[in-house]
Amino acid sequence: MADQKGALLGLQRTNLREQAVAALRTAITSGELRPRSALVETELSERLGISRGTLREAMRQLQQEGLVVSGARGRLSVRSLDQKEIRDIFAVRGALESLAASELAAQPDRDALVTELRDTLARMANAGTERLDDRIEADLDFHRALCRLTGNDTLVHSWTSLEGSIRMSIMYAGTERAVGNMDVARHSVIIDAIAAGDPGAARDAVVAHLNWAADNLIATAV
Structure with a gap:
């Protein structure tokens, strides 16, 4: 997964949470991250080049925006609309x-x-x-x-x-x-x-x- 290209690339070391939110938002709305796909912390933090703590903050923002949902055992995935x-x-x-x-x-x-x-x-x-x-x-x-x-x-x-x-x-x-x-x-x-x-x-x-x-x-x- 780390070698894929798109919105989820390494980020500059300023305003990392905001940049992570923007990158993930773009990846979701563009279809790079498909509806129902699992959001795995280790993979995403590596692709974005950020800590898992910063990633969690970004994920919380995306949950508030309605792009990410929490499922069984708190596992996060991309929201799917019907x-x-x-x-x-x-x-x-x-x-x-x-x-x-x-x-x-x-x-x-x-x-x-x-x-x-x-x-x-x-x-x-x-x-x-x-x-x-x-x-x-x-x-x-x-x-x-x-x-x-x-x-x-x-x-x-x-x-x-x-x-x-x-x-x-x-x-x-x-x-x-x-x-x-x-x-x-x-x-x-x-x-x-x-x-x-x-x-x-x-x-x-x-x-x-x-x-x-x-x-x-x-x-x-x-």
Whole structure:
């Protein structure tokens, strides 16, 4: 296992826990570490070039994010989602993000908010030729900004607590389906509804967007 290449390479000796979290997160969401695969401390600490104590701290963070689960005798493995969990994740996302979109659309002075959302969408378009990791981050940046721009800290916290599960769900049906969910034109519909100052249309646009995304993932996952 030590000779495999990918996200799990030796790390710099600064901020090791944060680097380990980032490397493991990337390995999980990219499929380098497959769902249900066991996470063996000795192997991972060797591949990352860190102590087992630092690795355990990183693992605890990933458990909090919903990427890693504890099984029999406390053995850790990569979380595996089923279709119901995908539906549940997207339903909660829909509730949070549709609330965010309707609040933004109701703002009397929303030009700056719309401009920032269009900027995030431009970055998503530019990431279309980049690595999958970069495309995922650009997609998440858009949805995170949708919540952040409301100024509702509770809303942002609730969305952030789902971020690990969202990352897992993105790769549920493989790369091709994941990329399909990052279509710029479908995201643009949400911004257009916000720019028009129509809270109902903005809310509906988000719900339709996320329902389509969930269907896209589940339809081909057997």
